[in-house]
Each structure stands twice: as structure tokens, then as C-alpha cells.
Amino acid sequence: MAMTSGPDGLGTRLRHVLELLDGDVATFLADLGVEDYRPRYSAVVRALLAKGPLAIRDLAAEMRVTHSAASQTVAQMSRAGLVVLEPGADARQRIVSLTPKTRDLLPVLEGEWTATNEAWDTLEAExxxxxxxxxxxxxxxxxxxxxxxxxxxxxxxxxxx
Known part of the structure; x- marks a missing residue:
């Protein structure tokens, strides 16, 4: 369905494209047997792999999202057993780190990331x-x-x- 100008603003179109992409990545992950992992978690996993355990504030900065957005994603990941939160240097700080469950998923996730990037390259070529x-x-x-x-x-x- 082609989107033309009209009531759908730029934000609506951007969200629609992101929903199409994320939905298909999630379906591919489910095809691989990964049911409790959402595409939005990859930014967290990649940041933690690159930098090690991080405070949510630092994680948000690394991902270039708001503290609130990072905190919500981390909370979802924590409920799924993909990250663990530990107290930081002061009572307000929480440090996020990957769980063994997530580390066990890394070969599949890294394969999905490679496949997704290759698919993106073919889309962008069009x-x-x-x-x-x-x-x-x-x-x-x-x-x-x-x-x-x-x-x-x-x-x-x-x-x-």
C-alpha cells in the first residue's frame, strides 16, 4: 500500500516503516526459536557488549535515546530475563548487565544482525x-x-x- 500525502504526517510514516521492519525482524527471530526477544533490545545488547555493564543514564546516552525510553526497554528485558539490574554507586543508579540467557543467544542474535544488515542493503539498493x-x-x-x-x-x- 503506497502512502500518499494526506492525514498521515511524517511521524506516522516513520512509525509505520519502523513497525514494518521490526515486525518482520521479530517474525524472523521467532522462526529461529527466539520468542522473548524484541528487535528494540538489540541496541541495549550491542551497547552492553561494547561497553560492559552500564548505568541506565549511560546506556541511554550510548543508544541516543531518552533515559525514560532506555529504562522502559531495560525493564522489559529484565522481565524477560535478558538483563539484570544491580545497585550502582549511589542509591538512584542502577547498573544493567547481560544475563547468561542473553549471552547464550548471542550466536543467533549476531547471525540475525548480519542477515538483517544484508537485507537492509538489498532494500536500500532499491x-x-x-x-x-x-x-x-x-x-x-x-x-x-x-x-x-x-x-x-x-x-x-x-x-x-
Whole structure:
């Protein structure tokens, strides 16, 4: 189903693409017998593999998501037995580390990551430009000038404020 301009805004379209991609990755993982692992967990697993156990704040920074988003994902992973939370240096800090269950899944997960990247390359070859590069450019532009500032500078916003 092609999406045309209309009531579906940019956020809706981005979420739809992400749902399509994540849904199919989750289905592939289920085909491999991995039922309690969601594609969104991979960013956590990759960060912890690269950096070792991390405080949720540091994990969020590593993943470039909000503390709240990282905390929610970690909570889901903890319920699934994929990470463990331990007290940090102060009472407010919780340190996240991978469980043996997750470490046992690593060969399958790493294979899925490779397969997913190869599939992404074939998808991107069908596009007139690199979506990865475009997304990087969007992040860079938003780092230079946040979207909230851009909204505030519009004529429509000036009429509302």
C-alpha cells in the first residue's frame, strides 16, 4: 500500500516503516526459536557488549535515546530475563548487565544482525538514495537546530504563541 500525502504526517510514516521492519525482524527471530526477544533490545545488547555493564543514564546516552525510553526497554528485558539490574554507586543508579540467557543467544542474535544488515542493503539498493545516510543527515541537522526551535520559527507557531 503506497502512502500518499494526506492525514498521515511524517511521524506516522516513520512509525509505520519502523513497525514494518521490526515486525518482520521479530517474525524472523521467532522462526529461529527466539520468542522473548524484541528487535528494540538489540541496541541495549550491542551497547552492553561494547561497553560492559552500564548505568541506565549511560546506556541511554550510548543508544541516543531518552533515559525514560532506555529504562522502559531495560525493564522489559529484565522481565524477560535478558538483563539484570544491580545497585550502582549511589542509591538512584542502577547498573544493567547481560544475563547468561542473553549471552547464550548471542550466536543467533549476531547471525540475525548480519542477515538483517544484508537485507537492509538489498532494500536500500532499491531506493534512489541511502536512507541510512539521510537519517544521519537528519540527526545532524536536528543537533544543529532542534525541531522544537524549527516549529517555533514557523508562521503558524507565531500565530499560536
Amino acid at each position: 531506493l534512489p538514495y541511502s536512507l541510512r545516510a539521510l537519517l544521519d543527515e537528519i540527526v545532524d541537522a536536528l543537533d544543529r537546530k532542534p525541531f522544537r526551535q524549527r516549529i517555533g520559527e514557523t508562521e503558524a507557531a507565531r500565530e499560536l504563541l
